[in-house]
Amino acid sequence: MDQQNFFQNVYDVARLIPKGRVTSYGAIAAYLGVKSSARMVGWAMNQAGAYPDVPAHRVVNHQGLLTGKHHFATPSLMQELLEAEGISVRNNKVQQFQVHFWDPMKELEL
DNA sequence: TGCGTGACCACGG
DNA sequence: CCCGTGGCCACGC
Numbered sequence: 001m002d003q004q005n006f007f008q009n010v011y012d013v014a015r016l017i018p019k020g021r022v023t024s025y026g027a028i029a030a031y032l033g034v035k036s037s038a039r040m041v042g043w044a045m046n047q048a049g050a051y052p053d054v055p056a057h058r059v060v061n062h063q064g065l066l067t068g069k070h071h072f073a074t075p076s077l078m079q080e081l082l083e084a085e086g087i088s089v090r091n092n093k094v095q096q097f098q099v100h101f102w103d104p105m106k107e108l109e110l
Numbered sequence: 111t112g113c114g115t116g117a118c119c120a121c122g123g
Numbered sequence: 124c125c126c127g128t129g130g131c132c133a134c135g136c
Binding site for chain 3: 029034036037038039040043
Binding site: 024025026029035036037038039040041042043044045046048056059060061062066067068069070071 | 116117118119120
């Protein structure tokens, strides 16, 4: 697949994340078959603002940390959006991460 | 062309 | 949990 498709695929998967759930950059990368290129998923999310309906706030790092919050309109926006969906965030980290975690590998593999 | 940087991650200690 | 190391690769200078 070329880069264009890679980016589009990242956004497509992101759009499939259910409300109130979160996933990680690495999980998306693994689902797309580029497990070792999680950084590229992060780069794709950086550009996500240019595309409609891409819930970048539901994508955090593998620890549940809101590492990308500084790339939103305001640093607090990411947390606010998550809490608005019922996900509690404390000290820049998603609580009960394992419970809210949505793994495309398992959820979409059906 | 090369180098530093980064919304990452696995692994070892 | 923290820390360092190596791999990944687009982008800007």
